[in-house]
Amino acid sequence: MQNREAKELLKKYREGSCTAEEIALLESWYLEYEDETKPDFTPEAIAEEKSRIWQSLPVHQKQVKRMVLWPWIAAASVILCVTLALLFQKKDKQAADTATVKILPGGNNAILTLANGSKISLNDAANGNLASQSGITVTKTSDGQLVYQVGISAKETRVVEYNTVTTPKGGQYQVNLPDGTKVWLNAASSLTFPVAFAASERQVKLTGEAYFEVAHNKEKPFKVSSDKQNVTVLGTHFNVSAYKDDDEIRTTLLEGKVKVQLSEIDASAVLRPGEQGVLKGRTFNTRFVNTENEIAWVNNAFVFDNEELGSIMRKIARWYDVEVVCPEELEKMEFSGTGSRSKSIQNALKIMELTESVHFKFEGRRITVMP
Known part of the structure; x- marks a missing residue:
């Protein structure tokens, strides 16, 4: 489900017009979205906030009349949904910020x-x-x-x-x-x-x-x-x-x-x-x-045949215009594999990460090779 669809469901949720199926879809989307973006808030935190709002409602105070119950619940629902909407917007911005540093091929x-x-x-x-x-x-x-x-x-x-x-x-x-x-x-x-x-x-x-x-x-x-x-x-x-x-x-x-x-x-x-x-x-x-x-690059491909990591990372740095930091003790490691020069840098480095011998830390256009 796209973020736009989720926002439309949030609007219906605030208006109280969501069906049971739509509520289930919204909750399922949120859990999936959470796994992908690792937000600062957790389902436990949301449950705790729900409980706090519920406990503050006048329905739990003896002097409150029944006629004011539903307006207060509706207000609390709006507050909670607005909070969720703001958090989703924050996550959208975080995703956009991440996209701006995606390193594309030459x-x-x-x-x-x-x-x-x-x-x-x-x-x-x-x-x-x-x-x-x-x-x-x-x-x-x-x-x-x-x-x-x-x-x-x-x-x-x-x-x-x-x-x-x-x-x-x-x-x-x-x-x-x-x-x-x-x-x-x-x-x-x-x-x-x-x-x-x-x-x-x-x-x-x-x-x-x-x-x-x-x-x-x-x-x-x-x-x-x-x-x-x-x-x-x-x-x-x-x-x-x-x-x-x-x-x-x-x-x-x-x-x-x-x-x-x-x-x-x-x-x-x-x-x-x-x-x-x-x-x-x-x-x-x-x-x-x-x-x-040897001429795979002319055909827009990477081909590594028992090639040292130091040599591979120099090729990566030239083609993607990035800075690479590789510890000397890792430079002699040898790797074999193929990849496309037309795809992102993450795709090119995935070959080596699959071996679990090395990992890569991204900081803007700076890549650090780690064991």
Whole structure:
């Protein structure tokens, strides 16, 4: 039963026109409502208040005449019902206050910084043409993509201009580069790229995480540089995760072939499809992984496969734009499970709470992990 229906029954109750069935329904609703919202008053407290009001009625005083009995009872009933109505209103307000802090998932949200330094909020900008520069037209599509289209004059320009697409925490975006390469940017990431690629190579710079579907061009290798490595490809599908707050950089190959060059240790490795290169400190290792799990975020899903809690909570913090406090002794715990990135944060964390190994305390947008 909805709160509006309950209030209508309370009104009938005050008027004395409730049927026995309606009174039973109202009492049943109240008990259910009480379980959900844990109000400050209890059925025992209400019973005690009823008793106090009843004992104060003139019917219990010898000098009172019978003719004044029912008016006093009606008045007492009104007082009690008004009290209940106020308490229900208080509970409605408490429920509303709780709803205002519900933490929703992220979505398409990014900032485009043009070569001249001007910034365009892709979340607020209307669909259609956003800018024209060096013969390139920049367009925002209705399904949340940023598309670069090359004009004839772009092939003649020698001036190298750079754009940057930046996603905040709780944001993601798809960028279609001038050469036809498609890039999906995860939350808290940025991609810097030339408006028109050079004649000999295609090079972009990444911070955070991105999935690439590179347009094939054997004459112009595609290069992705991050803080401590460079990835060179001809035409392939791969994912790079290079967040500064992670202790490792992961490069996962789905199709084709990539060469990972490690700047700090002067080494390189060639990855095969299904293989992942992991740079941790000054150590680089390769391993075969489930590639679908590695790019689950592109399909709007969480997939944890024996993943450490510290890593999981960093992903949660980025996508839902929250602050996470996780004790060091819990960070190494491993969890497996799947969830949707389109649902609330409570749904995402439910997987781990079901194990009864950890619990989560919510204080606004601050989440504390507890054993």
